[in-house]
Amino acid sequence: MDVSKLKDKDREIAELIGIENYERLIEWYGGTNIYIPASSTTKRGELSEMLKRQYNGNNAAELGKKYKLSKRTVIRMIMKKST
Numbered sequence: 001m002d003v004s005k006l007k008d009k010d011r012e013i014a015e016l017i018g019i020e021n022y023e024r025l026i027e028w029y030g031g032t033n034i035y036i037p038a039s040s041t042t043k044r045g046e047l048s049e050m051l052k053r054q055y056n057g058n059n060a061a062e063l064g065k066k067y068k069l070s071k072r073t074v075i076r077m078i079m080k081k082s083t
Contacts, residue, residue, distance in 0.1 A: 048077040 001023060003014050014022035051063055051074055060074045067074070 044077075048080060051077050 001014075001019055003011055003019055006014055010022075013025075017025070047067065051067070054063060055074075055078050060078070061071045063069070064071045064074045069077075
């Protein structure tokens with residue numbers, strides 16, 4: 001497959017993941033729509049789990065400072081159930 005003949009977005013993807021992986025992606029998902037979550041969404045879930053492990057019941061403000069979040073956001077993330 002000649003990468004230079006791909007459309008803009010397809011060429012960007014092929015260059016990012018490599019032509020072999022792009023061809024595999026086409027084999028598996030060609031002709032369908034797939035959703036790729038934003039990295040912030042993925043990282044937010046990881047951050048939430050990390051906060052839950054580090055939270056001791058009385059350190060939400062400290063964790064907020066450490067991760068540049070408000071105390072309220074820390075508490076909200078800790079209280080949110082995992083999906």
